Amino acid sequence: MGMIGTVGLVLHPRRDSKQAIDTILRWAAGKGATVLGLPEEVGRIDCTAVPVDAASMVERADLMVGLGGDGTMLRTMRLLAGRPTPILGVNLGRLGFLAEIDVDELSETLSAIDAHEYSIEPRMAIRCTVAGASMTAFNDIALVRTPGDGLAGVSVTPSGSPFVRYAADAVIVATSTGSTAYSFSAGGPIVSPRVEAILVVAAAAHSSFNRALVLPADEEVTLQVLSSSGRLAVEVDGAVMGHLCPGDSLTVTAWPGAANVVRVGTTFYERARRKLRVDGSAEAY
Structure with a gap:
């Protein structure tokens, strides 16, 4: 049948x-x-x-x-x-x-x-909450500077451990699927969609540390907007879904196997x- x-x-x-x-x-x-x-x-x-x-x-x-x-x-x-x-x-x-x-x-x-x-190729998603609404992305969630309003100053805290502060045009949290999209244009690695990982990539970082982070899917990552930052747009798969101001934060978690793509x-x-x-x-x- x-x-x-x-x-x-x-x-x-x-x-x-x-x-x-x-x-x-x-x-x-x-x-x-x-x-x-x-x-x-x-x-x-x-x-x-x-x-x-x-x-x-x-x-x-x-x-x-x-x-x-x-x-x-x-x-x-x-x-x-x-x-x-x-x-x-x-x-x-x-x-x-x-x-x-x-x-x-x-x-x-x-x-x-x-x-x-x-065959089926499972695809991981990432999720966050913006202004009380839950958002799901299969490519990326990005905090992006507003033109004329200063750089994106963002601290990155994976799994509760503060790691790095970026001053950049944007800070991108991407899936493996999204590794060939915005993350790639910012210098991030190409990652097979079979790898369930969270990538954190700074676009045009104004700092000596400009490397991408690759985190396991079971670790959440929190982005906090620093006091030195301008107002940032929150882009979810390329669409602006809200804004963050200095002092605001956003936590991104993985959703493994959220969709099944035919091959x-x-x-x-x-x-x-x-x-x-x-x-x-x-x-x-």
Whole structure:
């Protein structure tokens, strides 16, 4: 018996997803499966996907498909955080790290998943509380300076032990998934998503110590805004979700295995080499 009875869709807000949706609907019709989507997303496309609210789609879907890029995949993962539902990412445009296939591979991949011919790559999330609201990120949580308002002065305390104070443009707390995003641009290490770790990276640090920290997933890390700091934006997977002022603090904890990403063949290292254009030194060839 096939695995997929109901497919949930999450769409990129701007990219053209009509071809991908039509492919999914044709495949589902041949299998007697149902396709669900969020009303505000499938409503802008002429298709027969059933519009339901987010809670119903999360509850009913056997497979969730994110159509877009890494941003759409991150949104899909946050939507399903804590649930075992597998998530398939489909590229609509630029190559990403999280999306697994292109549109022309979609029908074949759905059949493979339906026949249980796939693997799962668990992805860790991180969590914090901002202004009384719980926030979940699969890439990173960053304290970012406000232009014209001074540097980000932040003390970093892992597992209750004060370690370092940074003066920087931003202090980034990232997952292994996020090691190829903002953290990477700030000089952080590339970390396999199979490693459940918390990275702390300062962007453009104005200090003699500018190294990244790699912490185990069972250690929380507290960031405190120093008296010398300006007002800082709290970015959660790239979206500003609040602000902190001197004296405020934020504690980040890991959530291992918070989402399950479908893999049908590619490896993290293949994706990283293509996306980051990793070639190495010319002298090594």
